[in-house]
Amino acid sequence: MTINEILNHFPQKISNELVDYVTETVFLKSRYLFTRRVGGFQKAYCTHCKYETITDGLKHGQKSECAKCGSECIVKASGRGRKRLIDDAFVVWYEKSMQNPEAIVARGILLVRDYSGDYRTVETNHYTKVYYLFEPGNSKMVFRDWGGLIERKKISSEIYSSMSFKESFVSIENIKAAVRGTPFQYSTWEKYHRHSSQYRIKDDLVSFFDLAAKYPCIEYLTKLGMQDIVQTKLDGRKTFGAINWRGKTIEKVLRLTKSELKDLRKNNISLKVETLHCYQVHKKNGIKITFEEAELLNDITGWRFDDFKKLLKYASFEKLSRYFLKQLRNHKKHFSASYSVLISLQDYIKDCIDLGMDISQEHVLLPNNLHAAHQKTIRQVKIKADHTLNKKIEKRIMELQRLSFRYSGMIIRPAVSSIELFDEGKALNHCVGRYAEDYANGKTNLFVIRKTEDPEKPFFTLELRQNQITQVYGKDNSQPTKEVKAFVEAFKSHKLIKKPKDRKVAV
Numbered sequence: 399m400t401i402n403e404i405l406n407h408f409p410q411k412i413s414n415e416l417v418d419y420v421t422e423t424v425f426l427k428s429r430y431l432f433t434r435r436v437g438g439f440q441k442a443y444c445t446h447c448k449y450e451t452i453t454d455g456l457k458h459g460q461k462s463e464c465a466k467c468g469s470e471c472i473v474k475a476s477g478r479g480r481k482r483l484i485d486d487a488f489v490v491w492y493e494k495s496m497q498n499p500e501a502i503v504a505r506g507i508l509l510v511r512d513y514s515g516d517y518r519t520v521e522t523n524h525y526t527k528v529y530y531l532f533e534p535g536n537s538k539m540v541f542r543d544w545g546g547l548i549e550r551k552k553i554s555s556e557i558y559s560s561m562s563f564k565e566s567f568v569s570i571e572n573i574k575a576a577v578r579g580t581p582f583q584y585s586t587w588e589k590y591h592r593h594s595s596q597y598r599i600k601d602d603l604v605s606f607f608d609l610a611a612k613y614p615c616i617e618y619l620t621k622l623g624m625q626d627i628v629q630t631k632l633d634g635r636k637t638f639g640a641i642n643w644r645g646k647t648i649e650k651v652l653r654l655t656k657s658e659l660k661d662l663r664k665n666n667i668s669l670k671v672e673t674l675h676c677y678q679v680h681k682k683n684g685i686k687i688t689f690e691e692a693e694l695l696n697d698i699t700g701w702r703f704d705d706f707k708k709l710l711k712y713a714s715f716e717k718l719s720r721y722f723l724k725q726l727r728n729h730k731k732h733f734s735a736s737y738s739v740l741i742s743l744q745d746y747i748k749d750c751i752d753l754g755m756d757i758s759q760e761h762v763l764l765p766n767n768l769h770a771a772h773q774k775t776i777r778q779v780k781i782k783a784d785h786t787l788n789k790k791i792e793k794r795i796m797e798l799q800r801l802s803f804r805y806s807g808m809i810i811r812p813a814v815s816s817i818e819l820f821d822e823g824k825a826l827n828h829c830v831g832r833y834a835e836d837y838a839n840g841k842t843n844l845f846v847i848r849k850t851e852d853p854e855k856p857f858f859t860l861e862l863r864q865n866q867i868t869q870v871y872g873k874d875n876s877q878p879t880k881e882v883k884a885f886v887e888a889f890k891s892h893k894l895i896k897k898p899k900d901r902k903v904a905v
Contacts, residue, residue, distance in 0.1 A: 401547050404538045407495040407503050407531050412524055415572070416491050420509055420522060424567050428485040429469050431462060432476040432517045444471060445513070445520060476517065483513040488527075488561040490568045490602035492576035501533030502576045504604060506556050508564070528556050530604050534581055537608040553608035557601065568602045585610040586620040590632065605632055613643040615651045622648065622663075627671045638700060640675035653678055662689055672696035679703075685716045694726050695719060697737035706740060712747065712763055721764050732769040742772050749775035753782065777817065784816040790838035791815055798843060801862075801893050808885045809853060810860065813837065813844045822846060825856040826873045833861070847882065858882055865894055 431442040433456050443450040447467035456462055458475040474480065487509050495501035506528035513520055530553065531538040539550045557566045570591070577583045590606045609632060610616055616628045630637055645651035649659055652674060662669065667689050676699040677692040687695070698706040698719075709718055725739045733739045746768060750757050753775060757763040765771035781788075791814070798812035813819050816834035823831035836842045847858040847870075858878060861869040870878050870886055878886060 399538065401540055401549055404531050404540055404549070405529065407497045407501060408505065408529060409493060409496060413493070415575075416489075416507075417522075419491075419567075419569055419572065420489065423569070424487050424489055424509060425485060425511060425522065427472075428511050429464075429471040430513065430517070431456065431464060431471040431473045433458075433473060434476045442473070443476075443518060444469065445517060446471070448518070474513075474517075480517075481514045485511045485513070486564060488557065488564040488566045490557070490566070490604070492573050494576055494580070495531070495533065498533050500580050501531060502580055502582055502607070503532070504530040504576075504602070504607075506530075506561065506602070508561070527560070530607070532582065532607040532611045534611060534614070537611045539604075553604055555602050555604050566602070573603065581614070582607060582610060585614075585617055589620055589625055590629065615643060615645060615648070618648055619651065623666075624669050626668065627674070630671045637671050638675040640671050640678060665689065667693075670696070672700045675699060680715075680719065683715050685719060687719070691723055695722060695736045697735055698722065698740055702737050702740055705744065709740075709743065709747075712757065713760075717764070725768050729767060729769055739768065742768055746772040746775055749779050753778055777820070780820055781817050784834070787834060787838045788815045788817075791834075794838065794840065794843075798845075801845070803889045803893055804850065805885055805888045805892075806881070807850050808847060808857075808882070809850055810845050810847050810885075810889055813846055818846070819844060822856045822859055826859065826871070828859065828871050828873075828875050830859050830861075830871075847885070860886070862894075867894075 429444070429446045431444055431453070433440055433442045433453065435441075440453050440456060441450050442453040442456060442462075442464075444464040444466060446469045447464060449464075449466040451465040453462075453465065456473045458473055458478065460473050461470060462473050463469065464471055474483070488506065489509060490504055490506050492502055492504045495503050505526050508525040508527050510523045510525070511520055512523070525542075527542050529538075529540040537553050539553045540547050541550050541556075568591075573587065577585070577587070585607070587603055587606055587610065591601060591603055609628070616631075619625075619628055627637070627641060631641070631643075640653070642651050642653060649656055652659065654662070667673075669689070670693070673689065673693045673696045676696040677687065677689060679699045680687045680692065680695075706718070713721070722736050722739045725733050726736065733742070746765075747757060747763070749772070750762065755762055755775075795812050795814060802811040803809065813822070816831075816838070819834045819837070820831045823829060830844065833842055833844060837844045843862040845860040845862060846856065847860055848855065849857055858870060858872045860867060867886065867890065870882070872878065872882070
């Protein structure tokens with residue numbers, strides 16, 4: 399089809415409906431009262447009704463109604479410079495095809511009202527920038543470039559590209575009138591526009607009508623509650639090959655049997671493309687899961703599929719899938735989605751290998767409580783990594799042990815290892831673990847405060863630098879209680895403040 403053949407589908411003239419829409423909606427705010435002084439009187443010319451009336455006291459920049467037509471206008475002093483007073487906008491206007499009763503067309507039109515010259519002769523100028531043709535099985539786009547008209551291979555909206563700096567308008571009522579009596583009337587386009595007001599929408603729907611022209615299946619996908627799948631396609635997001643867009647029946651489109659489709663409808667599931675793909679992948683691998691289970695597992699067969707496949711050298715597809723479902727159901731507190739299980743299992747296996755654990759044993763590879771098992775390996779890896787650091791800390795303890803102190807139901811002593819600092823920070827939710835290296839190298843001194851009745855349970859942490867207490871923090875960086883303050887003061891008095899030596903008095 400040549401460009402001329404495409405253009406034959408479009409009306410040759412601007413319709414009265416478009417003129418009215420531009421006047422009453424697009425350029426509703428482009429109405430001015432230009433004032434001038436004539437024989438001691440102020441006169442105002444209305445650019446909407448094109449009448450000049452005698453007025454009184456109108457000031458430049460204020461809003462005022464035209465005495466003749468009642469339009470709300472902006473007052474402009476005609477003697478002031480207005481070389482930049484040019485109003486423009488972009489409208490996408492739909493109409494029926496002049497050639498094919500089943501087709502619709504749309505034009506992207508740049509509208510300009512130029513007030514920089516004689517304001518009495520201003521008219522609305524129309525410049526068609528883009529032409530769209532949508533007919534069953536076919537879409538075309540012709541764009542007006544600097545070199546003339548060119549056909550583009552892919553349908554795209556100009557609202558977010560060449561016209562992104564213009565205010566854009568699309569009329570819902572206009573689209574309804576254009577699609578009436580055509581196959582597009584039933585395309586469910588109303589489900590895919592975004593409102594900016596009751597009568598305006600934010601997008602021009604050209605991408606939707608392009609999709610509807612090529613793939614009629616979007617009508618029954620939407621009516622079956624699978625709008626998310628269509629929206630995924632519209633947004634240009636990955637559909638993982640889950641949809642046969644050219645399928646003639648819903649079963650072929652979704653690549654499901656009638657029995658599976660019946661089960662889907664029975665459970666009233668709002669199907670996402672990732673969930674459908676997950677179900678299809680498991681089915682291909684001979685694993686039967688429900689659509690609810692596919693919803694839980696859809697991360698690992700979607701964007702994380704490559705990472706998931708790396709785990710297949712340790713266990714079968716089915717065993718891993720069942721294991722993921724078990725973790726998601728039994729340990730919801732720690733795993734909200736399948737990708738969180740995946741990340742945790744990846745890290746856990748890495749820790750196991752680093753620690754020399756035998757992951758050929760299933761109970762090691764796939765522990766009943768992955769979160770708890772991972773926390774243990776994290777701790778063991780840290781102990782292993784901090785071996786050199788802890789040797790230094792051992793020497794420091796000998797030096798700092800003299801500052802250990804017991805008083806009023808509490809004790810204070812130097813931290814014994816980097817792992818104790820790690821556990822201390824984790825239990826109290828503060829950052830003392832970060833100071834382990836400085837502690838080992840003598841740049842700071844770290845002490846733990848415990849209750850004598852529970853000497854192993856983290857309570858408060860104290861930092862000492864150059865014989866001065868710099869920090870005392872409890873859980874979530876809380877400040878010391880009255881009792882802890884009293885204990886710290888006693889510690890300071892007995893261990894940190896040097897007492898003057900007794901002097902011998904001469905007799």
